[in-house]
Amino acid sequence: MSEPLPSAPHTIDEFVRAYEDSGKLRGFRCPGCGLVTATWGLACSRCGAADLVETELSPTGKVAAYTVLTVPGDEFLNDAPYAYVVVELDGGGRVTGWMPTVRREADLAIGERVRFVPSYKPGVQFAKDPGPAATG
Numbered sequence: 464m465s466e467p468l469p470s471a472p473h474t475i476d477e478f479v480r481a482y483e484d485s486g487k488l489r490g491f492r493c494p495g496c497g498l499v500t501a502t503w504g505l506a507c508s509r510c511g512a513a514d515l516v517e518t519e520l521s522p523t524g525k526v527a528a529y530t531v532l533t534v535p536g537d538e539f540l541n542d543a544p545y546a547y548v549v550v551e552l553d554g555g556g557r558v559t560g561w562m563p564t565v566r567r568e569a570d571l572a573i574g575e576r577v578r579f580v581p582s583y584k585p586g587v588q589f590a591k592d593p594g595p596a597a598t599g
């Protein structure tokens with residue numbers, strides 16, 4: 464006999480809709496090991512704990528990887544070129560999104576600060592975030 468699957472307090476549909484409805488990034492925190500992830504799942508990818516707690520993710524982070532797309536999907540036809548980005552959020556969690564304001568590779572850099580921008584467009588949209596003025 465195998466263990467029954469843990470019951471899910473959340474569904475993928477609810478999780479995706481929350482991006483549009485609340486204007487907030489949602490993720491999960493593992494009460495066992497503290498791992499924060501933006502990836503929907505029933506169990507912690509690090510320690511296997513099944514009682515993940517839904518949590519609000521930071522809207523700010525740093526660009527971990529990006530590429531500029533000139534041949535977009537149908538939903539983004541009028542937005543190309545734009546950057547497809549992987550963002551490492553402050554406090555944990557890694558999400559993929561897009562940046563309509565970035566039109567050339569030279570317009571963005573790895574490690575650059577970005578901020579989640581709620582949008583009527585599909586996907587998770589980011590914009591550059593200068594953050595608080597740097598002080599010497």
Ligand SMILES: [Zn+2]
Binds near residue numbers: 493494495507509511
């Ligand atoms: Zn864990």
